[in-house]
Amino acid sequence: MKNLSYTPPAKSRLAMTTALPYANGDLHIGHGSEAIQADIFARYRRLAGQEVIFVCADDCHGTAVELLAASQNKSPERVLQEVGARHRADFARAKISFDAYHSTHSPENEAIAFAFFDELKRGGHLQRKTVPQLYDEQAGRFLDDRRVRGTCPDCGRKDQYGDACECGATYDAIQLVDPVSTLTGARPQVQDAEHLFFKIEAFAAEIRAWLASGAVQKEVRAKLLEWLDEGLRDWCITRNGPYFGIPVPGEPGLFFYVWLDAPIGYLSTLQHYLQEKQSNKNWADIWSDENTETRHFIGKDIINFHGLFWPALLRGAHVPLPDRLHAHGFVTVGGHKMSKSRGNSVTLAQLLDQLDADALRYAIAARMGDGITDFNIDAEGVAEKVNSDLVGKIANIASRLRPIIAMSDNLLSDSLPDSDLFDQALVLAGEALACFESVNTAAAVRSIVSLADLTNEYVDREAPWTVDDPDQRRAICTQALAQFRLIAALMQPICPGLAGRCLAVFGLSKVGWDELAIPPTGQKITIPPRLFDRIDAAALSCLGEIQSGKETVQ
Numbered sequence: 001m002k003n004l005s006y007t008p009p010a011k012s013r014l015a016m017t018t019a020l021p022y023a024n025g026d027l028h029i030g031h032g033s034e035a036i037q038a039d040i041f042a043r044y045r046r047l048a049g050q051e052v053i054f055v056c057a058d059d060c061h062g063t064a065v066e067l068l069a070a071s072q073n074k075s076p077e078r079v080l081q082e083v084g085a086r087h088r089a090d091f092a093r094a095k096i097s098f099d100a101y102h103s104t105h106s107p108e109n110e111a112i113a114f115a116f117f118d119e120l121k122r123g124g125h126l127q128r129k130t131v132p133q134l135y136d137e138q139a140g141r142f143l144d145d146r147r148v149r150g151t152c153p154d155c156g157r158k159d160q161y162g163d164a165c166e167c168g169a170t171y172d173a174i175q176l177v178d179p180v181s182t183l184t185g186a187r188p189q190v191q192d193a194e195h196l197f198f199k200i201e202a203f204a205a206e207i208r209a210w211l212a213s214g215a216v217q218k219e220v221r222a223k224l225l226e227w228l229d230e231g232l233r234d235w236c237i238t239r240n241g242p243y244f245g246i247p248v249p250g251e252p253g254l255f256f257y258v259w260l261d262a263p264i265g266y267l268s269t270l271q272h273y274l275q276e277k278q279s280n281k282n283w284a285d286i287w288s289d290e291n292t293e294t295r296h297f298i299g300k301d302i303i304n305f306h307g308l309f310w311p312a313l314l315r316g317a318h319v320p321l322p323d324r325l326h327a328h329g330f331v332t333v334g335g336h337k338m339s340k341s342r343g344n345s346v347t348l349a350q351l352l353d354q355l356d357a358d359a360l361r362y363a364i365a366a367r368m369g370d371g372i373t374d375f376n377i378d379a380e381g382v383a384e385k386v387n388s389d390l391v392g393k394i395a396n397i398a399s400r401l402r403p404i405i406a407m408s409d410n411l412l413s414d415s416l417p418d419s420d421l422f423d424q425a426l427v428l429a430g431e432a433l434a435c436f437e438s439v440n441t442a443a444a445v446r447s448i449v450s451l452a453d454l455t456n457e458y459v460d461r462e463a464p465w466t467v468d469d470p471d472q473r474r475a476i477c478t479q480a481l482a483q484f485r486l487i488a489a490l491m492q493p494i495c496p497g498l499a500g501r502c503l504a505v506f507g508l509s510k511v512g513w514d515e516l517a518i519p520p521t522g523q524k525i526t527i528p529p530r531l532f533d534r535i536d537a538a539a540l541s542c543l544g545e546i547q548s549g550k551e552t553v554q
């Protein structure tokens with residue numbers, strides 16, 4: 001018998017993150033897809049024997065949380081508690097195996113933000129500049145982008161925010177035509193304000209070297225190099241108070257811009273995790289350790305922050321850059337772009353009310369490749385894929401053999417009758433593992449389904465129900481069930497529930513990749529009557545409603 005082709009990860013530890021969901025609303029299908037993609041990777045690496053620390057947090061600061069709190073007549077802290085509890089619950093229902101889920105509104109985050117700020121100051125990377133800004137005299141405060149509306153200077157659309165228009169144009173709030181304060185309805189005045197700017201261009205060479213090391217996907221690198229070639233403008237890292245955020249030390253009235261302390265939340269959540277574990281290590285011991293591999297999973301809309309600003313911040317604070325930044329495309333439903341502002345969105349909770357978590361995870365995994373292209377799901381496609389693959393192909397192998405192996409006391413043979421076929425199965429298993437490694441879950445699903453097809457074809461061909469010789473009948477079942485065990489093990493990262501039920505057939509609770517190739521010969525098995533239930537497309541109304549909507553991808 002051949003060996004499985006598989007190379008375990010080089011480093012003993014993995015610290016990984018998903019992008020921090022903003023704390024002003026429920027998780028939607030986009031958050032769900034990213035978390036599922038990352039969780040599959042985390043589970044795949046744990047089964048490779050790696051110590052995985054998978055963390056995420058709520059992104060809590062900035063105007064939107066403050067506005068939400070005001071609209072609900074609550075304190076921002078109260079809103080953060082409520083939203084945070086819902087985020088945790090929804091991720092848990094989707095079986096996302098975070099090792100810690102924290103908040104950027106935390107003492108850990110403030111402490112690390114202060115430490116970063118000190119390093120930037122000491123390194124001479126900050127510059128003070130005076131910038132003209134909109135000031136509401138009635139309210140007695142500067143207006144940020146969310147608190148001013150006006151006419152787009154580009155296309156003339158009315159009632160647009162202070163930073164960007166629906167037409168796609170971005171601009172400074174002072175460029176708005178006929179600006180109006182959303183606080184008082186007054187026309188704001190232009191007034192000078194002092195701010196601190198981070199000189200990012202100084203880190204361009206280090207960022208280029210990092211990109212050349214293969215830290216990001218090819219198409220992401222191309223986009224980042226485009227921006228680097230244009231030159232990196234100094235980045236304003238402060239906002240005027242009152243602002244819901246972290247006050248800048250020694251700068252009365254100034255707060256850190258939310259995008260400064262948000263990515264620091266990755267590190268402070270790692271810190272929180274270590275504190276909860278009562279470890280004597282701190283975040284830097286883990287993050288900077290040569291035995292730790294570091295990875296971020298993000299959406300393609302935030303590659304500028306994670307591919308330029310964040311690396312510059314890290315290097316400004318003498319912290320090593322992440323080994324990998326993995327970006328994904330956007331999910332569409334029936335070809336419709338998801339947009340909360342158009343009311344065209346489906347929450348993760350709605351999906352999980354109508355769809356088993358394993359089924360959702362499988363449907364998403366089957367659609368997400370390793371690139372940044374958008375991917376589509378719809379009710380019919382989800383039901384078809386789940387029913388055809390999980391029920392009709394994978395669970396079916398065990399179900400169809402159940403009465404036959406029962407005639408043989410549910411006891412498997414001592415050896416496999418067709419070791420060449422098992423070698424073929426191992427080749428497909430090795431392919432699936434390589435796909436997990438390259439974060440191509442769609443390709444991993446294809447390899448696993450091919451393995452199921454190979455096995456069902458074998459059962460069809462050998463037709464054990466027509467075989468009279470009990471030893472031969474038992475041997476055929478053993479061959480097919482050995483391959484079924486491979487499939488069950490490979491499904492562990494994608495569908496933990498289904499995989500658990502399938503592995504329980506062999507009395508196993510999990511199978512690491514170093515045990516993957518061992519066939520389950522000479523043992524008793526127990527096949528339950530049902531392993532997975534079919535789903536009905538008509539029951540997925542939360543997707544169906546969007547599919548029948550009017551907004552379509554242009």
Ligand SMILES: [Zn+2]
Nearest residue numbers: 152155165167
């Ligand atoms: Zn416009």
